[in-house]
Amino acid sequence: xxxxxTVKKSGMIVWIVFLTLLVCxxxxxxxxxxxRANATETQWENTLRASLQEAVDTLRNVxxxxxxxxxxxxxxxxxQELSAVALKSAACAQALSRLPIVATGVQNTLKFANQLSSYxxxxxxxxxxxxxxxxxxxxxFFTTCQxxxxxxxxxxxxxxxxxxxxxxxxxxxxPTEGLFGSIADDLLEYPAVIFDGPFSDGQAExxxxxxxxxxxxxxxxxxxxxxxYSCPYTGLQEGAxxxxxxxxENATVQITRAGGLLYQILAANVPGEETIDEETAAxxxxxxxxxxxxxxxxxxxxxxGAGTVTFNFAPEENGVLYYPDLLKIKISLESGKVVSFEGxxxxxxxxxxxxxTPALTADEARARLKDGFAxxxxxxxxxxxxxxxxxxxxxxxxxxxxxxxxxFAASDGREVTSFRxxxxxxxxxxx
Amino acid sequence: MKRIFCVFLILATLCxxxxxxxxxxxSRGDDVKALQxxxxxxxxxxxxxxxxxxxxxxxxxxAFQKANNLTPDGVAxxxxxxxxxxxxxxxxxxxxxxxxxxxxxxxxxxxxxxxxVAVAAIVLNRVNDPGFPNSVSGVIYQPGAFDSVSDGxxxxxxxxxxxxxARDAFAGWDPTGGCLYxxxxxxxxxxxMLSKPVLxxxxxxxxxx
Numbered sequence: 001x002x003x004x005x006t007v008k009k010s011g012m013i014v015w016i017v018f019l020t021l022l023v024c025x026x027x028x029x030x031x032x033x034x035x036r037a038n039a040t041e042t043q044w045e046n047t048l049r050a051s052l053q054e055a056v057d058t059l060r061n062v063x064x065x066x067x068x069x070x071x072x073x074x075x076x077x078x079x080q081e082l083s084a085v086a087l088k089s090a091a092c093a094q095a096l097s098r099l100p101i102v103a104t105g106v107q108n109t110l111k112f113a114n115q116l117s118s119y120x121x122x123x124x125x126x127x128x129x130x131x132x133x134x135x136x137x138x139x140x141f142f143t144t145c146q147x148x149x150x151x152x153x154x155x156x157x158x159x160x161x162x163x164x165x166x167x168x169x170x171x172x173x174x175p176t177e178g179l180f181g182s183i184a185d186d187l188l189e190y191p192a193v194i195f196d197g198p199f200s201d202g203q204a205e206x207x208x209x210x211x212x213x214x215x216x217x218x219x220x221x222x223x224x225x226x227x228x229y230s231c232p233y234t235g236l237q238e239g240a241x242x243x244x245x246x247x248x249e250n251a252t253v254q255i256t257r258a259g260g261l262l263y264q265i266l267a268a269n270v271p272g273e274e275t276i277d278e279e280t281a282a283x284x285x286x287x288x289x290x291x292x293x294x295x296x297x298x299x300x301x302x303x304x305g306a307g308t309v310t311f312n313f314a315p316e317e318n319g320v321l322y323y324p325d326l327l328k329i330k331i332s333l334e335s336g337k338v339v340s341f342e343g344x345x346x347x348x349x350x351x352x353x354x355x356x357t358p359a360l361t362a363d364e365a366r367a368r369l370k371d372g373f374a375x376x377x378x379x380x381x382x383x384x385x386x387x388x389x390x391x392x393x394x395x396x397x398x399x400x401x402x403x404x405x406x407x408f409a410a411s412d413g414r415e416v417t418s419f420r421x422x423x424x425x426x427x428x429x430x431x
Numbered sequence: 432m433k434r435i436f437c438v439f440l441i442l443a444t445l446c447x448x449x450x451x452x453x454x455x456x457x458s459r460g461d462d463v464k465a466l467q468x469x470x471x472x473x474x475x476x477x478x479x480x481x482x483x484x485x486x487x488x489x490x491x492x493x494a495f496q497k498a499n500n501l502t503p504d505g506v507a508x509x510x511x512x513x514x515x516x517x518x519x520x521x522x523x524x525x526x527x528x529x530x531x532x533x534x535x536x537x538x539x540x541x542x543x544x545x546x547x548v549a550v551a552a553i554v555l556n557r558v559n560d561p562g563f564p565n566s567v568s569g570v571i572y573q574p575g576a577f578d579s580v581s582d583g584x585x586x587x588x589x590x591x592x593x594x595x596x597a598r599d600a601f602a603g604w605d606p607t608g609g610c611l612y613x614x615x616x617x618x619x620x621x622x623x624m625l626s627k628p629v630l631x632x633x634x635x636x637x638x639x640x
Contacts, residue, residue: 048574114561240640271486273485308457
């Protein structure tokens, strides 16, 4: 009996020791896990703080540079400062990109930094001379920059005082609306025309260069049916460019309300066995482009996709090719039919243009090419450069075994741009 | 010079290099030829070595993937290419397409094709908008921008349809008309996002500017 009790007692002791050990091990694991999570969170917080600090520092430098620009009269010095502002505000934008998107103020500050950077680049490249209203616009940017810096200083102070954790901002465990104070849309009150660089609001506005009358839903439907589509009307999409949408499980067709032009066709096109070759597809695309009744459309390049080839067309008028008005037609190599169409650039950029006579002859332009550049084709074209259309003499050719396209302004012969052309698995790619 | 030539020769013998991050149906060119040659050498028949990634090449890739315990999706991505002894040397554009396709797969794999292109277009619209980072990777990895980045789904391999959707968006197709945001109204809680006027609904997602 006593022995039985001793065994029972020792069994209990074993259990107690086991359970105690288990609790100890679990507690240790939990503490270790919490410590690891804490270390990770601290590391992430430090990364976010470093990004904010970098943004604050660079934007203070930008404000300083802008203040110097306000009194500079020498053109070379102005250009130098503009380059510095462009680089520093781009660096500021880069740092802000690493901060949580949830804070509206971050997004608006990022927008300001990107716009300032692009404006400076545009001002430097837009023409031979600096813009006439440069002073006025830089003054507007300077005022905004001062306000943004004041708000950033408050955030920085909160952060340094330990009152604000940026990880909490990301997790939205603190209110984000008031953060960054008044860095809101109304702070960025510069006119839209102040800026039209590569990342511009101007580009996002998608205002067409040609005014077009609105068409009715019925007229849009007529266009859809004439293209051979039977998909039903699903609604008017009030996006940046309002479009009537017709959609079913096979395709979605969009017709612009203004002008009633075919805007987009999109179909999933699951690839099957290819039954036609590329040249047959090219002829189908050309016929489709011609049927749109938009003048002479030239196939300028092509891109291979999954069982498809996409042909890019540009209109040609009086021997000049207009690249800004590009449209794309995708042909299925299985069915031989048009499966997709994209006409945004055409809708936005196409307008009646006054004919321009090139001052630079083809031979004069050719003489400007690098020695050893082997010309394959040459033609007159209009390209977009910093939101302006420039009539150019285009040369495709090779140099040291690499393919290039070089563009000289037909007015004064300056080199507007050049591209290196790479052959990739989906076609030619320009860099 | 001779030494450099020898090193080049050795490298060329050891492994062929392809320039794309992934090859899938519709891909063409020397990279596809290298892929077809490698498949043939390993006993998988891709048909003629013609540089066109068609149905037979896809079948051969799937067979190879099954035989090598890889995801049999018919896309010759980095893992498949590496298993075939082909090194990838991605061009900026091809790696951006692949990253975008991964984002589409993570965010919208259950959506119809239009919804996939729409999500891809949102990313590219953000790249072009001054309020967002200026690169595809910057937009996708912006903290808090996409849930699928936070929970790691961004690292899943995309399927063919998502790659096609990403390519279409890169080529300029944007069914959203310039939208910058989207959310699933069934699960979204962000008041600021929910206050934005909805311009388009595709499947489970609504799109707004």
